[in-house]
Every structure is written in structure tokens, then in C-alpha cells.
Amino acid sequence: MAPFRIVFVHTEDRSFADTQMFGIQFMPVWAYTLAAHLAALPDLEMELLDLRIESIAAARAADLFLFTGINQDYEAIVAARAALAAIFPEARCVIGGPICWSFKTAGRIDALGMFHHVVVGDGEEIVARLVTDLRDGRPLPWLLEVSTRFALGRALPMQRPLLARTIRRYYGAVLEISRGCPFLCEFCDIRILPDNNRAHVKDPALVVAELDTLHDLGVRQVLLACDNFVGDLRWAEEVCDRILAWQDVTGKALSLYTWLTINVARHSDLLAKLRRAGFDMFFIGVESFNRSSLLETAKVQNTALKLAAALRTIQSHGVIVVAGLIFGFDTDPDDIAEVMLRGILESGLISGDPSLLTALPGTPLYTRMALAERLRDVRFGLGGFKYRTNIRYLKPAARIRADFQTFVRRYNDGRYQYERLTRFYACLDSAHYRPPRTAGWADLRRLSAMTLGNARAVRLIALRVFRLLRAPTRVWWLARALATTCARTSSQRPLWFYFKFWLFNWSNTVMKYAGLSDADFDVESVLEAFTAAQVLPVAYEASGEEHIAPGKTRAQRRVTTAALREFVGDRLEPA
Ligand code: B12
Ligand code: SF4
Structure with missing residues (x-):
């Protein structure tokens, strides 16, 4: 019998990767976590398709595509599912992760209706049963809910x-x-x-x-x-x-x-x-x-x-x-x-x-x-x-x-x-200070090794440098920062580690915000008829169906209510 093939699909809205990470990525931990809980099943092949790095064309046939996601990546996820379904119409597509819990809670889980099944909650204890049932052709509900947190003390490597x-x-x-x-x-x-x-x-x-x-x-x-x-x-x-x-x-x-x-x-x-x-x-x-x-x-x-x-x-x-x-x-x-x-x-x-x-x-x-x-x-x-x-x-x-x-x-x-x-x-400048032990976040050697062979990453780095340096005043302050760092760095207090991070972070914000305009925002405010009384709805203080001790929920509501009452009293016309 041919092995059952599972592909974990990771995809994100590209705008984050483009502005923040210039092509470098952190591993999708959910896939390795769920894979650990599937490893004991016989005749299974598992693979990872990371669409931040690979294209859909790299996808190989699978019996089951497992997706994850967060809310802001909805469109990218839906597009990836549609593309995979077009190439592999026989394959099943299942999604889990924070997006499912969030959409379910918002009463909008139907927005994930294009998936064969949706899993809400922690995956560790359900994933093996899900795969076995799908492989054996047993019927499964469309929505699978796990309502208890997995006891992390039993986590697998x-x-x-x-x-x-x-x-x-x-x-x-x-x-x-x-x-x-x-x-x-x-x-x-x-x-x-x-x-x-x-x-x-x-x-x-x-x-x-x-x-x-x-x-x-x-x-x-x-x-x-x-x-x-x-x-x-x-x-x-x-x-x-x-x-x-x-x-x-x-x-x-x-x-x-x-x-x-x-x-x-x-x-x-x-x-x-x-x-x-x-x-x-x-x-x-x-x-x-x-x-x-x-x-x-x-x-x-x-x-x-x-x-x-x-x-x-x-x-x-x-x-x-x-x-x-x-x-x-x-x-x-x-x-x-x-x-x-x-x-x-x-x-x-x-x-x-x-x-x-x-x-x-x-x-x-x-x-x-x-x-x-x-x-x-x-x-x-x-x-x-x-x-x-x-x-x-x-x-x-x-x-x-x-x-x-x-x-x-x-x-x-x-x-x-x-x-x-x-x-x-x-x-x-403190007695607590302890210098870094490793190259840390901005490990230039590692970054270069990862990005230089990647045309997209090189383009993003070039764009980053260009945007940062195209303003002469920025060049001036960058030069001053370099000079200050040279003057202040010492073997007891090495500063290059921090300087690199500062520069990385500044170039991130330049990338993300250069040219930010009103058209980048989809935001709204309350209607003109909105009154002060509506700022703090009467039912709010007593609201709260949570899995939290009621005393804690009440304490939170009290703090919020007190701050808003003061604000309403001070700043808005009393109702
Ligand atoms: C690490 C992390 C990051 C890292 C991601 C690095 C990486 N590549 O993994 C970084 C710092 C980059 C990041 C950035 C952001 N993050 Co973040 N992040 C987290 C954090 C702290 C941990 C995520 C994680 O790996 N958990 C461990 C894994 C094992 O858990 P998991 O993915 O949830 O998977 C479990 C279940 O969900 C389920 N499951 C998941 N997928 C599937 C699939 C199937 C088929 C099944 C059966 C089960 C299943 O099983 C798994 C095991 O139980 C979470 C908070 C949290 N504690 O989860 C926030 C969190 C995911 N991030 C969040 C947000 C909002 C963001 C940002 C938008 C923040 C910002 N304003 O910039 C950005 C967006 C990044 C992007 N995509 O563009 C939110 C998402 C909320 C939502 N519903 O949309 C979270 C939940 C925090 C929160 N509550 O606000 N983040
Ligand atoms: S400190 Fe607040 S925002 Fe942060 S995880 Fe806890 S409850 Fe959430």
C-alpha cells in the first residue's frame, strides 16, 4: 500500500515578510509539533511546504494538506488552498491554528468553508485521530473542537x-x-x-x-x-x-x-x-x-x-x-x-x-x-x-x-x-550589564549566507539600504551613530551587537512606513450621533462568560469601567 502523504502548508500575507524580514524566516513550529504527534502512525510521509520560501509549483502530491493561520493571513491562506485544490483535486484540505479559534468565536467560522475540515483548539491530541479517520475513510464532522488545553507537561520533542x-x-x-x-x-x-x-x-x-x-x-x-x-x-x-x-x-x-x-x-x-x-x-x-x-x-x-x-x-x-x-x-x-x-x-x-x-x-x-x-x-x-x-x-x-x-x-x-x-x-552603563555571548539576532555572517543566494532577499536588502540612505539627514545621523558607537565601544562593553540591531530596526521602520499615506488605512470612527453615554455600555460591567475565576473577571471590568467613567466625566459632555 502506498504511504499516506501529508503536507503541512505554511503561508502568510507577503507584506509582513517583505517589510520586516527581507526574506529571512523563522520556522513554522506548529508543523514540527503536530508531526511529532503523528510520527507513530504507520506508513506515513510528512513534508513541509513553506510558501514564504517556495512557490506552489514546488508542491508535491499529497493525500492531505494541513494548513494553519492567523487572522491577517486569511486571504493568503484561501488563495493557497485554491491553488493546491486546482492541482490536486483529490487531496483533502484541513485547517487549524489561531484563525479557527478566532473565527469560531466571532461566529464567522463559515468563512473557512472551503476546507474539508476545520480544527479549533490545540492539535496535539486530535491530529493522529484526524489523520487515521481520514485515511480509513471514516466520516468526520466538518468542525472538530478541542475545548481543553493540552497538558504541555506531556509535550513531545x-x-x-x-x-x-x-x-x-x-x-x-x-x-x-x-x-x-x-x-x-x-x-x-x-x-x-x-x-x-x-x-x-x-x-x-x-x-x-x-x-x-x-x-x-x-x-x-x-x-x-x-x-x-x-x-x-x-x-x-x-x-x-x-x-x-x-x-x-x-x-x-x-x-x-x-x-x-x-x-x-x-x-x-x-x-x-x-x-x-x-x-x-x-x-x-x-x-x-x-x-x-x-x-x-x-x-x-x-x-x-x-x-x-x-x-x-x-x-x-x-x-x-x-x-x-x-x-x-x-x-x-x-x-x-x-x-x-x-x-x-x-x-x-x-x-x-x-x-x-x-x-x-x-x-x-x-x-x-x-x-x-x-x-x-x-x-x-x-x-x-x-x-x-x-x-x-x-x-x-x-x-x-x-x-x-x-x-x-x-x-x-x-x-x-x-x-x-x-x-x-x-x-x-550599569553594574548589572553583561555583554552578549553570541552574535545574537543580527548575525551578519549567517544573514549573508542565507540571503545572498536569494534574488528576492537581495532585492529587499537593496531597497532597504536605498530607502534608508536616500535622505541626506539620515546619512548624517547614521554617521554620527557610527562615530558614537566607535567611541563608546570597549572590550567590557561591546556595542556593535546593539548598533546592528538598532540599524536593522530603523531600516525596518523606514521600509514599513516610508510613503505611508491615508490610503494605507482602513479605519473608521464613531458616527456623529454617538453620545458619551455609549462609551461605557451599561451591560459591560456585568458581562463576561470566560474560563476565568469570576472575581478576576470582575476586577478587570472594574478597572476598565473606572478609567472610562473618569474619561467620560472629564472629557465628554455628560449624557
Ligand atoms: C511566535 C509568534 C510569532 C512569531 C512567529 C515566528 C514563526 N515563524 O513561528 C513572530 C514574532 C514573527 C510573530 C509575529 C506576529 N504575530 Co505572532 N505569535 C507568536 C506566538 C507567541 C507563538 C506562536 C507559536 O508558534 N505557538 C506554538 C504553536 C505550536 O502553537 P500554534 O501555532 O497555535 O499551533 C497549535 C494549535 O493552534 C493547533 N494548530 C495549529 N495549526 C494547526 C493545523 C491543524 C491542521 C491542526 C489539527 C491543529 C493546528 O495545534 C498546535 C499545537 O497545539 C503566538 C502566541 C501563542 N502563544 O500562540 C503569537 C500569535 C500567533 N501572533 C499573533 C499576531 C497577531 C502576530 C502579528 C500580526 C503581530 C504584529 N502586529 O506584527 C505578527 C504577524 C506575523 C505574520 N504572519 O505576518 C496572534 C494571532 C492572533 C490571531 N488569531 O490572528 C497570536 C495568537 C498572539 C495573540 N493572541 O495575539 N508571532
Ligand atoms: S500580559 Fe496581557 S496582553 Fe500579554 S499575554 Fe498577558 S493578558 Fe495578554
Whole structure:
């Protein structure tokens, strides 16, 4: 009997790859994870088709194409499925991943109707049954739902043969280490996944074994994927201890990146350990430097300390903070662009990715917007826009667009970028500082090896250099940054590591925002008849069907309600 052939299909909206990564990619971890849970099935062949790297023409026949996705990639996914179905009409196509959960929660799962089956939830425990039933021709419902979180303590190592065959195509690896987060941000759909308002963690021994495998396969940069690395502080500490022991015994080292929350700034010993374990970058949801915007969405952990000082403390260890930044909160002041630019400078941030507030289905923010009739019926995917959001903002749409554009124009300005760099360098003048152990994120040798043979990547790099250098003032500030780095770098405090990252990040934002215009935005604001009373719908405070302790849900609603009440009282005409 011929083996049953499965192809994992990974595809994304190209605009992200083009502006951010110039052709380098991180591995699609979902495929290696599911492959591990399929490996025990007999007579199975598994392959990966990564459409960020390969074209549809490279696809080989399969019995089953497995897709994944996130919401913004909807159009790319639908197009890939249609193209594969045209070439291989007999094959079955099944989709899982965050897009399914999100669409199901939004009541729009039918938008994935072109797939033979849709899987909502964690895949580990269902995928083998799915494949066996399909292979044996047993009937399956169209929608398969897994409502409990997989116990990550039982995770398997990623499938080694598939890894070994494909890992070299990627600049860095992704290793999932935990799921869940104990915080309660109103806009976040992580807290509302089943049983996800707490940390589910992988065995630290498995984490280290996986790092060792990846290192042996030639990987030097790893994203440790999770929702919040410090969601379980004791476990985080144990992972660091194990990595440090592994480093000591083997002499191996990796550059690590992870997602965590600002409260890590309170844990000086843990920060020092994280740094020694090889963490070079942390993604932190800073979201806003405007306090009421943070309170409005119950991002209370960011208000419980001095945000800028906490960010400087974290960076003083030699770690770069990549900050998530959000515009479009109800209580954003008129000078929000200035507030954000100032906050970034004060914090010494050299990275940061601004976006516009969006209501993810199932979140309390989504409920609030629905109750206030502020949800837009937007099409799926980005639809050719750089920014497309599903809520009606309180500020006029023109103002939202203008604030964002003012911000990115100033953000890309050479003098501003130079000042960011010097403020970041000032953070490193600290007793905590520990130099990087590896070439880190911007490993030029590795980047060149990966990109020089790839015509598209070379074109994107050339475009990046051209856009960055075509403004003479930018050349001037770049030269000054070079001179400052030369003057300040030393063997105790090597700065080139950071300079390369700063430059990479600046060129990213130049690529992404050069020429940004009103036409790049699909955003709307509330109708003229909208009244102050509607900002805080009466039913909101008591709303909330979540898998969270009711006391926690109520606490979040109270924080949001208090911030909005104050705002309504202060800024809008009382109803
Ligand atoms: C790592 C990561 C990234 C990396 C991606 C690197 C890479 N190549 O993997 C980077 C930093 C580049 C990134 C960027 C972005 N990300 Co991201 N990211 C994550 C993160 C933290 C982990 C994803 C992961 O690998 N998890 C581990 C794997 C195993 O989990 P999984 O993919 O969900 O797969 C499981 C199930 O979903 C299911 N499953 C998945 N596929 C399939 C298929 C089948 C057939 C079956 C049966 C099951 C199944 O089984 C798997 C095992 O349980 C998640 C948050 C999270 N904790 O998941 C956000 C997350 C995926 N990102 C998100 C977003 C929004 C973004 C950005 C748009 C952010 C931005 N504004 O720029 C960009 C967009 C990138 C792009 N495509 O253009 C959202 C997506 C929300 C949504 N529904 O759309 C998430 C969920 C975070 C969140 N809740 O907001 N991201
Ligand atoms: S801290 Fe991050 S992961 Fe946790 S609830 Fe808030 S936004 Fe979500």
C-alpha cells in the first residue's frame, strides 16, 4: 500500500515578510509539533511546504494538506488552498491554528468553508485521530473542537527528521515553552482561551534537550514562544538554571528571545539569570505611555511601576526590549504621538512596533465594542491595506491616521533615532550589564549566507539600504551613530551587537512606513450621533462568560469601567 502523504502548508500575507524580514524566516513550529504527534502512525510521509520560501509549483502530491493561520493571513491562506485544490483535486484540505479559534468565536467560522475540515483548539491530541479517520475513510464532522488545553507537561520533542530536513532554510528556530498568562488585559485573546489565564509549562528538561538538538542542527537564534515567560516565576527560574547548567557542561550557547511582562523588572536576580542564560531580547507589551490608556484596558501591571524606569532597568542588563505599542485607545489624549515619542526616548528603547487597537473576537474589548455598536463589519485579512481595524474609534478617523503618521514620521527621523541609540547606550552603563555571548539576532555572517543566494532577499536588502540612505539627514545621523558607537565601544562593553540591531530596526521602520499615506488605512470612527453615554455600555460591567475565576473577571471590568467613567466625566459632555 502506498504511504499516506501529508503536507503541512505554511503561508502568510507577503507584506509582513517583505517589510520586516527581507526574506529571512523563522520556522513554522506548529508543523514540527503536530508531526511529532503523528510520527507513530504507520506508513506515513510528512513534508513541509513553506510558501514564504517556495512557490506552489514546488508542491508535491499529497493525500492531505494541513494548513494553519492567523487572522491577517486569511486571504493568503484561501488563495493557497485554491491553488493546491486546482492541482490536486483529490487531496483533502484541513485547517487549524489561531484563525479557527478566532473565527469560531466571532461566529464567522463559515468563512473557512472551503476546507474539508476545520480544527479549533490545540492539535496535539486530535491530529493522529484526524489523520487515521481520514485515511480509513471514516466520516468526520466538518468542525472538530478541542475545548481543553493540552497538558504541555506531556509535550513531545519536535519531530527530528522533519527538523533535520528543513531547518537550514530558516534563520532561526522557534521553540514553544509555555502557554497562558495570568494577567487580564482587556484586548487580549490569550486570557480567554480555555483555561489559559494561568501558565501551562513545558518540562524544563525537555526545553533544554530541545535547545541542545537545535544547537546541534546548526541553529544559533531561538524564539522561545510563549504568552508570558514569567507567568510562573519558579518555573522561569528553573528553566534558566537548567540552561546555565547546560551551558557549563557543553560550552554551547544560543541567542534567545522571548515574550514576557514588565513585572520582571522587580526580579533583579531572575533578570541577571535570564541574561546569563543567553536572553538577548524580550518582547514586552508596553502598549502606551499614557496611563489612562493602560487603565482603560486593564493593563494594570504596566501602571504598577514607573514604566520608563522599569524598561531602563531591564535593558541595563544588556537585553534589548522590543516594545509592543498601541494607538487608538479611547482615552488617548490629543498629543498621543508626542506622549509615545517621549516615552520611548525616556525608556531608552531602540525597538518597538506600533499598531492600532483591534478587537479580537471573544475578548472583553470585543464585547464592549459590540455593546456600544462600535464593531465594523470588515472583510477578513488586510485586504491590501497596511492597517485595517474592526472598531470605530472615538477620535475622528482622520485624526487617528494623522496621529499615527506623525508618530512614524518623527520615529524615522535621523536625530530621533540617534537619540534613542544614545539613551539605550546610557542604560548599559550599569553594574548589572553583561555583554552578549553570541552574535545574537543580527548575525551578519549567517544573514549573508542565507540571503545572498536569494534574488528576492537581495532585492529587499537593496531597497532597504536605498530607502534608508536616500535622505541626506539620515546619512548624517547614521554617521554620527557610527562615530558614537566607535567611541563608546570597549572590550567590557561591546556595542556593535546593539548598533546592528538598532540599524536593522530603523531600516525596518523606514521600509514599513516610508510613503505611508491615508490610503494605507482602513479605519473608521464613531458616527456623529454617538453620545458619551455609549462609551461605557451599561451591560459591560456585568458581562463576561470566560474560563476565568469570576472575581478576576470582575476586577478587570472594574478597572476598565473606572478609567472610562473618569474619561467620560472629564472629557465628554455628560449624557
Ligand atoms: C511566535 C509568534 C510569532 C512569531 C512567529 C515566528 C514563526 N515563524 O513561528 C513572530 C514574532 C514573527 C510573530 C509575529 C506576529 N504575530 Co505572532 N505569535 C507568536 C506566538 C507567541 C507563538 C506562536 C507559536 O508558534 N505557538 C506554538 C504553536 C505550536 O502553537 P500554534 O501555532 O497555535 O499551533 C497549535 C494549535 O493552534 C493547533 N494548530 C495549529 N495549526 C494547526 C493545523 C491543524 C491542521 C491542526 C489539527 C491543529 C493546528 O495545534 C498546535 C499545537 O497545539 C503566538 C502566541 C501563542 N502563544 O500562540 C503569537 C500569535 C500567533 N501572533 C499573533 C499576531 C497577531 C502576530 C502579528 C500580526 C503581530 C504584529 N502586529 O506584527 C505578527 C504577524 C506575523 C505574520 N504572519 O505576518 C496572534 C494571532 C492572533 C490571531 N488569531 O490572528 C497570536 C495568537 C498572539 C495573540 N493572541 O495575539 N508571532
Ligand atoms: S500580559 Fe500579554 S499575554 Fe498577558 S493578558 Fe496581557 S496582553 Fe495578554
